Amino acid sequence: MSYILTVDQPNLGDGGEIFIHGLGTFKNGDHKITDEQAQLFRVYNAHTSTAAARDSEDNLDDPLRGQDWVQVTGTELGPSLAEAAERMYGVTVREVDDTSDTDSRGPVDSATKSQATATGGV
Amino acid sequence: MGIGIGGGGIIGFAHETVNGTYVAPTKYTPVLTENLTFNPGNTYRRPIRQTVDAIGMVPGNVSIGGTLSMECLDDVIVYFLYCMRMTVVKSGSTPNFTYTVTPTAAPSAQPTRTMSITVVRNGVTFGYVGCVVSKLTLSIQNDILQMDCDILGLNEASQTLPTPTWPTTAPYGPGTWSIQIPTATQVFDMDTFSFDIDEAGAAQYRLKNTGANAGRGAQFISMGERTTQLTASRDFLDRTDYNAFQAGTAQAITIQALRGANNGVSIAIGQAYKTTYDPVNGAQGDIVRSSITYDTTNENAGNVVTLTVQTQENIS
Numbered sequence: 001m002s003y004i005l006t007v008d009q010p011n012l013g014d015g016g017e018i019f020i021h022g023l024g025t026f027k028n029g030d031h032k033i034t035d036e037q038a039q040l041f042r043v044y045n046a047h048t049s050t051a052a053a054r055d056s057e058d059n060l061d062d063p064l065r066g067q068d069w070v071q072v073t074g075t076e077l078g079p080s081l082a083e084a085a086e087r088m089y090g091v092t093v094r095e096v097d098d099t100s101d102t103d104s105r106g107p108v109d110s111a112t113k114s115q116a117t118a119t120g121g122v
Numbered sequence: 123m124g125i126g127i128g129g130g131g132i133i134g135f136a137h138e139t140v141n142g143t144y145v146a147p148t149k150y151t152p153v154l155t156e157n158l159t160f161n162p163g164n165t166y167r168r169p170i171r172q173t174v175d176a177i178g179m180v181p182g183n184v185s186i187g188g189t190l191s192m193e194c195l196d197d198v199i200v201y202f203l204y205c206m207r208m209t210v211v212k213s214g215s216t217p218n219f220t221y222t223v224t225p226t227a228a229p230s231a232q233p234t235r236t237m238s239i240t241v242v243r244n245g246v247t248f249g250y251v252g253c254v255v256s257k258l259t260l261s262i263q264n265d266i267l268q269m270d271c272d273i274l275g276l277n278e279a280s281q282t283l284p285t286p287t288w289p290t291t292a293p294y295g296p297g298t299w300s301i302q303i304p305t306a307t308q309v310f311d312m313d314t315f316s317f318d319i320d321e322a323g324a325a326q327y328r329l330k331n332t333g334a335n336a337g338r339g340a341q342f343i344s345m346g347e348r349t350t351q352l353t354a355s356r357d358f359l360d361r362t363d364y365n366a367f368q369a370g371t372a373q374a375i376t377i378q379a380l381r382g383a384n385n386g387v388s389i390a391i392g393q394a395y396k397t398t399y400d401p402v403n404g405a406q407g408d409i410v411r412s413s414i415t416y417d418t419t420n421e422n423a424g425n426v427v428t429l430t431v432q433t434q435e436n437i438s
Binding site: 009012013014017018020021025079084087088089090091 | 124125126130136146147148149197216217219245282283284285286287288289290434435436437438
């Protein structure tokens with residue numbers, strides 16, 4: 001499964017670019033996003049959370065639970081690309097079948113490419 | 123959320139259609155510092171009543187204030203100039219636009235537009251509404267053109283967490299400057315400056331019981347007497363400029379940060395009088411320099427200052 005990310009920000013003008021943290025740099029228009037890029041986007045936008053630690057199957061915080069002097073935090077993945085796009089100005093995302101014929105561009109080449117690995121956090 | 127740090131913060135903004143009605147961000151900008159705060163204006167009661175303690179609290183007039191400090195990006199500054207007491211004239215066509223910004227000539231109390239500023243701190247969204255720029259400072263900090271916007275607003279409320287789309291424009295630094303004193307005569311003796319336009323903004327409260335926060339917010343933000351000033355640090359070379367200082371001779375000054383033919387921020391001051399000019403001998407090895415303060419008038423110039431921003435940003 002992959003995605004088409006459409007940027008339509010009238011203020012950008014021709015040649016203007018936006019940078020989406022964890023995804024890349026884009027001009028107005030359609031851009032193809034692979035499933036791996038979409039997963040890396042969630043990793044890049046992950047955040048720490050005490051709730052995540054409590055819900056963790058590792059139960060790492062069990063021995064420490066109730067101790068006032070310690071806080072155990074876990075990591076929650078960020079929103080999916082579709083969820084995030086709902087809160088982005090001028091950006092929409094739709095899923096496409098990987099077998100569909102599309103000539104949409106990927107992210108614009110930028111010095112700020114994603115570097116995160118796909119391995120999970122604590 | 124766990125404990126957060128400032129690096130995860132987000133600043134976004136959008137011009138409002140109705141003053142004080144929240145609009146989700148349409149533009150985002152990296153900032154250096156922000157300190158927008160909600161001030162409840164509480165009144166603590168201290169009548170004489172057999173006690174030396176405050177006996178209660180009455181919620182007061184709410185105000186929003188603070189400063190956003192950021193690198194001056196040509197696609198960002200115009201949004202804030204619209205929220206000052208300025209006339210903004212847009213010219214050009216896609217992809218290159220020029221925004222010519224001049225202080226409103228008429229003694230108006232109101233800025234052109236207002237904006238909603240969205241601040242995300244540790245994943246928590248703060249939506250400030252009815253925001254205007256009371257004072258704008260353009261200066262060189264760490265070799266980069268920096269802008270500081272003193273913000274006044276009407277109110278604040280929680281809003282939906284946005285996902286930002288960041289600009290990719292670059293700030294202005296070494297190699298982009300053109301300093302002209304007087305205008306059209308480039309000089310190479312200045313290493314730093316600070317230019318500010320102070321509109322003397324103030325929150326205006328009226329007696330009411332409607333609106334956000336149970337009617338405790340400001341009814342509007344007014345602007346007062348405008349002060350436009352430039353301070354600069356220059357090498358002291360000869361008495362020519364110093365004699366003009368003593369004689370009270372005005373000068374036109376232009377400061378430009380330019381990148382190619384289509385991007386730049388220019389400050390053109392029509393009538394600048396030197397208020398202070400103090401060349402001194404420092405230590406043995408110190409270059410003889412002077413800190414100079416220029417105050418401005420609009421006599422013979424029409425506008426006390428003209429700001430020109432060249433950018434590809436298309437603001438409607």
